[in-house]
Amino acid sequence: MALDPSHTQTPHLGLFVSGLCKSYGPVQVLADASFEVRPGEVVALLGENGAGKSTVSNIIAGSTKPDAGSITWRGKPYSPASPAAAIDSGVGMIHQELKLLPDLSVAENVYVGRLPMRGGRIDRAAMNARASAQLKRLGLDVSPDRKVRTLRIAAQQQVEIAKALTLNAELLIFDEPTAALGSEETELLFQQIRKLKAEGMSFIYISHRLDEIAEIADRVVVMRDGRIVARHERADIPVRTVVEQMVGRSVERMFPPLSEPGSETLLEVENLSSPERSFQNVSFSVRTGEILGIAGLIGAGRTELVRAIAGADPISSGSVRVAGKPVHLNGPAAAIKAGVVLVPEDRKAQGVVLDQTIGENLAIGNFDHVAPNGWVFPKAVQKFAEAGISRLGVKGRPSQAISKLSGGNQQKVIIAKWISRPPKVFILDEPTRGIDVGARAAIYDVIADLARSGMAVVVVSSDLEEVLGLSHRVLVLSRGRQRGILDRSEASNVAVMELATS
Amino acid sequence: MALSNGASELKAGPGAQAAAGAKLSALFAGTMGPLIGLVLLCLALSLTTDTFLTVRNILNVLDQVTVLGIMAIGMTLVILIGGIDLSVGSVLALAAMVMGFVAHPDHLNLGMPAGIVTALVVAGLCGLVSGLLVTVTKLPPFIATLAMMSVARGLANMITDGSQIIGFPDWFTSLSIIRHFGFLSVTVGLMIVLAIIFAIFLNYRATGRSLYAIGGSAEVARLSGIPVKSLTNWVYAICGVLAGLAGIVLAARLDSVQPSSGFGYELDTIAAVVIGGASLSGGVGSIGGTAIGVLIIGVLRNGLNLLGVSPFIQQVVIGVVIALAVATDTWRRRTQ
Numbered sequence: 001m002a003l004d005p006s007h008t009q010t011p012h013l014g015l016f017v018s019g020l021c022k023s024y025g026p027v028q029v030l031a032d033a034s035f036e037v038r039p040g041e042v043v044a045l046l047g048e049n050g051a052g053k054s055t056v057s058n059i060i061a062g063s064t065k066p067d068a069g070s071i072t073w074r075g076k077p078y079s080p081a082s083p084a085a086a087i088d089s090g091v092g093m094i095h096q097e098l099k100l101l102p103d104l105s106v107a108e109n110v111y112v113g114r115l116p117m118r119g120g121r122i123d124r125a126a127m128n129a130r131a132s133a134q135l136k137r138l139g140l141d142v143s144p145d146r147k148v149r150t151l152r153i154a155a156q157q158q159v160e161i162a163k164a165l166t167l168n169a170e171l172l173i174f175d176e177p178t179a180a181l182g183s184e185e186t187e188l189l190f191q192q193i194r195k196l197k198a199e200g201m202s203f204i205y206i207s208h209r210l211d212e213i214a215e216i217a218d219r220v221v222v223m224r225d226g227r228i229v230a231r232h233e234r235a236d237i238p239v240r241t242v243v244e245q246m247v248g249r250s251v252e253r254m255f256p257p258l259s260e261p262g263s264e265t266l267l268e269v270e271n272l273s274s275p276e277r278s279f280q281n282v283s284f285s286v287r288t289g290e291i292l293g294i295a296g297l298i299g300a301g302r303t304e305l306v307r308a309i310a311g312a313d314p315i316s317s318g319s320v321r322v323a324g325k326p327v328h329l330n331g332p333a334a335a336i337k338a339g340v341v342l343v344p345e346d347r348k349a350q351g352v353v354l355d356q357t358i359g360e361n362l363a364i365g366n367f368d369h370v371a372p373n374g375w376v377f378p379k380a381v382q383k384f385a386e387a388g389i390s391r392l393g394v395k396g397r398p399s400q401a402i403s404k405l406s407g408g409n410q411q412k413v414i415i416a417k418w419i420s421r422p423p424k425v426f427i428l429d430e431p432t433r434g435i436d437v438g439a440r441a442a443i444y445d446v447i448a449d450l451a452r453s454g455m456a457v458v459v460v461s462s463d464l465e466e467v468l469g470l471s472h473r474v475l476v477l478s479r480g481r482q483r484g485i486l487d488r489s490e491a492s493n494v495a496v497m498e499l500a501t502s
Numbered sequence: 503m504a505l506s507n508g509a510s511e512l513k514a515g516p517g518a519q520a521a522a523g524a525k526l527s528a529l530f531a532g533t534m535g536p537l538i539g540l541v542l543l544c545l546a547l548s549l550t551t552d553t554f555l556t557v558r559n560i561l562n563v564l565d566q567v568t569v570l571g572i573m574a575i576g577m578t579l580v581i582l583i584g585g586i587d588l589s590v591g592s593v594l595a596l597a598a599m600v601m602g603f604v605a606h607p608d609h610l611n612l613g614m615p616a617g618i619v620t621a622l623v624v625a626g627l628c629g630l631v632s633g634l635l636v637t638v639t640k641l642p643p644f645i646a647t648l649a650m651m652s653v654a655r656g657l658a659n660m661i662t663d664g665s666q667i668i669g670f671p672d673w674f675t676s677l678s679i680i681r682h683f684g685f686l687s688v689t690v691g692l693m694i695v696l697a698i699i700f701a702i703f704l705n706y707r708a709t710g711r712s713l714y715a716i717g718g719s720a721e722v723a724r725l726s727g728i729p730v731k732s733l734t735n736w737v738y739a740i741c742g743v744l745a746g747l748a749g750i751v752l753a754a755r756l757d758s759v760q761p762s763s764g765f766g767y768e769l770d771t772i773a774a775v776v777i778g779g780a781s782l783s784g785g786v787g788s789i790g791g792t793a794i795g796v797l798i799i800g801v802l803r804n805g806l807n808l809l810g811v812s813p814f815i816q817q818v819v820i821g822v823v824i825a826l827a828v829a830t831d832t833w834r835r836r837t838q
Contacts, residue, residue, distance in 0.1 A: 332726070333729060336726075342725060349719070349722075350721050350722055351725075353714075353785065363711065364715045368708075371708045376707065
């Protein structure tokens, strides 16, 4: 790849996408999408969920076929019939949910489907040596013999990248690569992208994290409702501008004003430690109407800590008091009874039963309210559900399947599930993960209102801006240890990151 | 969006209509396909045989499905929570042998009531052990109940060293023979009453609804404060008791018990539940659906007998029906 990416006007051997359209039934998910990716550059594809980013990427990666439009890749017409065909043409995609085989070794995963053979047997020595070389190229020191299951998410992602490299990919599509990464791991990924870029590789980079875009992308393409609404020749555009283009209206404020907390202490956590030592000797308290943010890198023990407080995981020592009364943490039921509720990290796996309706999801865990004598009548469920739905402004009906709701509305249902009890302590773990930028503001309003109504609120988030914008105080964890609690006035990006990386 | 200002746009008319619609669809949820299948099957058999559509034959079908029907109720609960119980056929045999051994004059001679109670307790314990293997030892349900299937069969054989016990009091065997009010034997009545009780339990009791939540997602249910482990233990225990009860009904029908009885029944039972629209991944299914599944198997066997089809071909036909039922169900779900 000897082409100089700065020559924007001359034709190049990169990717030209022109006029792609795609409809599912009457719903047009992609309309006349055109953009280009030059050799050796990173193009960020931005947009809310449903904006059409995944459809475009899937078409380029060969897993979806367009209704109209054409693609030119390396100077030739390109219309991959399958992901395998795309890979043969040098186009690979790293999915958000990694597609690895957890019980096979790193090397086997890299070479799956094309294991090097010698004399009818797998040539393990050659396979391990070659996989090892690719991993070294990425700066990753992992034995090729190791089972993928034993690797951390970040390392697993590197294995996927290594796999794409061995397939001689020249264009890599990343779908939210940093969603599960901490900031050190993100930095490592960026270093690798820069290195591969210098070797002439091109990237399409999909992310919700706008601060990253400025750091890693060369150009930005913004999508909304299946159309491309803006193309920026540089990546350091003001976040406000991009967000407004993404949501199609001006974003006045992201975070609601916080009300003054009360004086009464509702939640007291003292010297709490986990049996796996994922957190140790954590102590803090939260007052009525107060929002405590918990910040830290991935693996700092944030989720483990709040799950333990909500009774979901066991503790080895320490105590939790709610409104002065000690809570016997032997399961979620006991915590809920004491007034501690949790909106879990993984909405789809831990938050909602996808097969069921909105009404049924709201009733789970509230049978003591919906059915005081143990009799659950559809009318009672309906009434209970309607109250929760209208209170949080969920866009849906009780009889609707919850799987049909957007992430933001599903999250509101999970919050609505607990709100009627009412709880004393409301814990939210990654409340806006995977939720559109436009819908996040509504979740922030709900969280601020929880506090305003007198609950003690605890918010865990990997999005530092979110923690800072939403919290009265911020507790910072690093490697399971409590590094400090910052007041809103002293909590800044820098102050928190200093503690988080200590 | 504030919590206090209840947005009232959703309170109006559509809510009531949706409620009525929801009720109706809940009643037939997932059972419409199997129901149509059952009706078509009955129609076809009425047209091709003179004997199918007679009161006498319909009562015969009901008599023939009691054992399967009672076991299928328990299996529905287990499958609903995302489990499976392969041990029901063996537990049936063990319970029957225990009853015979405790009650029969040639053995302990403690009387039928003692025999029946002991049999149900033993069957319940078998189920409970399966449940504990799943919840405490964390064995996959398939393995836990496969182990129980072998253990219970072995125990059933050990009781009499493999021989059968013949001859029970007349009142006991007449439970399945005498038709009260001209149509209803005690055993068929028992099956119907149990089906109604468990249908009400699953539809309208908080605990019953919790089973759907567990099957839908055990982790969501646990985090919502539902006692997943203890409910799981109960479900396997109840499934065991119902298998034991089915063993007692079989003993009444045959006037004997043998350690080899109930062989392969677990597969018929699972087939009936699955034909009735339940999902083996849990969270979907109903007693109504299972009843239809049981009747489809019963009617099919009865009809093929009336048509003089050999039992070997019957097995083939039932296999095809299972595949068809689940395939149409999967197809229907996908297109929704």
